[in-house]
Amino acid sequence: MPAADEVTLLALVSACAHLGALDTGRWAHAYYARTRWNTTRNLGTALVNMYMRCGDVESSWSVFRETLDKDVRMWSVMIAGLAVNGLPRDALDLFSEMKNIGIDPDSITMTSVLSACAHAGMVDEGKRFLSCMLVEYRVQPTIEHYGCVVDLLGRAGKLEEALALIKTVPFKADVVLWGALLVACRVHNNVDMGLMAAREILKLDPRHAGACVFLSNAYAADGKWDLVQEVRNSMKEHRIFKPPGSSIVELDGVVYEFLSGDHSHPQSDRIYAMLDEVCKTLRLKGHKPSIKEITFDIDEEDKEVCISQHSEKLALALGLISTRRGAVIRIVKNLRICEDCHSVMKIVSEVYDRFIVVRDRNRFHHFKNGSCSCLDYW
Template sequence: MRIRLLRSTSRLNSNPYSSLPPSASSPPHPLPPLCMKKLKQTHARLIRDGGVGDTLTAGKLLADVVAFGPSNLGYARAIFSSIKPPLNTFIWNSMIRGLAHGSSPADAVALYNKMLAEGYSPNNYTFPFVLTACANLVDAAATPGLGLAVHGTLLRRGFEDFDPYIQTALVNFYANSGSIDTARHLFDRCRRRDVALWNALIRGYAQSCRFSEAVQVFRRMQDDSDRIRGDEITTLSVVSACAHLGALDLGRWIHSYIGKNQMRLTVNLGTALINMYAKCGEIEAAFSMFDEMPHKDVRTWSVMIGGLAIHGHAREALLLFTEMKTMGVTPDSVTFTGVLSACSHAGLVREGLRILEEMKTIHGVSPTIEHYGCAVDLLGRAGRLEKALELIKGIPMDLDVVLWGALLIACRAHRNLEMGEMAAKEMLQLDPQNAGALVFLSNAYASVGRWDKVEETRETMKERRIQKPPGSSSVEVGGIVHEFTSGDPSHPEMNQIYAMLDEISRLRSAQEPRHVAGAVSFDMDEEDKEQCLAQHSEKLALAFGLLKTRPGTTVRIIKNLRICEDCHSVMKLASEAFGRTVIVRDRARFHHFRRGSCSCGDYW
């Protein structure tokens, strides 16, 4: 993969200042940027001439300051405090609006309550700002009571069905609060739907990890709303959903949609597209997108480095990291996570440990528990389990389940039962409901014939009502994502799928007459083990992809768990036997299977 230096030039955009502020009866919208120096000169002139004492003039000044964004809230507060009562609703609304989008949205709710306490009546433009504040609260999902109270107030005042801005704010609030089904119910009741309303629902589904429904709503938006075009918020949400689903065809269509609608390719949108292509298995397309972007921020570089890492291009990721620093872009915590991950997947132990050390000493970035987790994974994959355990014991912060989980995975790969048992017990101390630790213990005990311990572990799982999370895999065919769950026979074409799996099994038996079903260690005979393995979700997705796509085309599979050894072996076989490229994204990385081998080099 070719990496060349990119040089970008900054462009300064200037827009003329419109002196006409939004009126109290107009919908909220941001004003064009304006030189704050000029605005402060205007303020000084008003003070000198006595014009600032006029409520309408002071209100317009306040609205202009608020329009500049959260960085000027201190100045806006000073103006608000200097306005002599009685205040009009427009002034209250302007200040609430500014606080709602600031770092302390709770202040907006407090000001709204003060407005009511002092006898002022909110109007239909007050409620969208207050609901925005409620949606922006850090604990909005945990404590939705404030938003519910505001909803109750606007119901009593007859505003719920009165104004499209209120309806959009309600949908947005419930979506942000984790009540996406309530948001959908309110959306379905709305007669007038603009792009902001559609965006609130699409983004809500994406934030709730219901990515398929986010895509479905977007498709419905295209079908039902000929006059409404998506904007940057729409495309960001849908591109994010495509990245999680591995829906490459739809992602490509969205990329084309951006061009056809002459949308400006912002840094945010370009970065999202890079992430989408990388997570859909098209790392070359991701890098081409990166290469063409004239402006990049630290997130853009970090996403590209992380994409190279999960595809196993460790050297390219490290080269890009070096180029990033050469270009004067300061790496952040996310950047280092990607770099350490790249080292881990390639077994670059020395480089990874050096980068972990240089994070703080050279770059001034304090390692987080996530970075230490990458280092433990790096050492564990390389078989240096004692060194990994030593690193864990020396970490100067509270340990978490993910950190011990990285060691546990390494112990399983290198069959170190003693240390794995210790790591699993540490995980259960932190999270007694952790299914992964208990499943490891059960399988590990079974592998050495300690059936009394197996039974004890299974009883613990039953008592705590813990079930192993089911494996699921998806494959995109004709722009539609088909999802399979291990052992689920509900797909309408399951007979054909099993026939294809039988063909793969026949080919495998001819090639590997004595392959062992080692990925399942429970107390069952070999025939039962093979039947269990044959129903793994990635095998079902593979069979369906082979059946439904043209010969020679790539099959892309997205899996929620790590791929097992048996399925990894089957993917290699299928890539050779059917002359296909098979790309599997599991929980840890990408595997590109071509001509009977995998890009990971069997190191995962």
């Protein structure tokens, strides 16, 4: 059987990054180390990205430092990885190191830097980077850079300033800009501005599921169930579907996927028994389920049952019954983690002595000893 070449390993490592399959990614790295002397620039960058997207920051640092022929792309991947893994200040320190050794940033680097500012709530620094980008770094700001700053302002609750920036960007505002504002409006409960952002999105993309769902949820929160039904009927008529929440967890090199309320796993009985145990523990710790994100017209008890069976909780339960105290449980979720699941992960990490790493659609959350790397800012 012929040995795998670099192209094959690049494809494998990229797939592992997408799935969060750390064990398989480590195997690919070890295989290459046994068959080659030095890590090439391309594979080194892919490995840095894979380890970062699996939440293994230490291994990413190791590959980064060992790769001698680093280009701006590898530096950018490392900076971005540190930002989304809850180490934004380390990301900006690395950016300074990159400049000091004479490597000029490119557009992707600046996106990574602005992302780091957004994750850390560094509003003044992010605005300064945007304003001096062209003169100091000779990088022409793009709509992606403006989107990062809209996200930065939105996360910090500066919604009016974010809206003002959207209206003054030297580009036609796109779905990404309005989407960043919409997410911020949802987080900070600014329904009026959120409705405006959702309508702007639907002008640009009438089939945008996120905007439709926001409208539905806003009407539900206001008890306007006739309008909720109208939006949902329109979504069905135009075949607009919100992707269901799903989570995957890798255990002993095998990847398992869960949907909310999933009973397909062979150990389903044990998983739900563990969930019941976790729920009892949470009640003893004074945890009250956060059901405000459940917008169905059902009673509170049913809402609590619904939220208790979120896909990341099922993945967590499988991780708890499959690992020992002190182990790492890695979960990848396709949507943003909800407030209740975030609170549960913090408590479970302390009570059950696990290091829990959750990658959602925006960033990583590293839960340990009852706290999260995001410091509840996400």
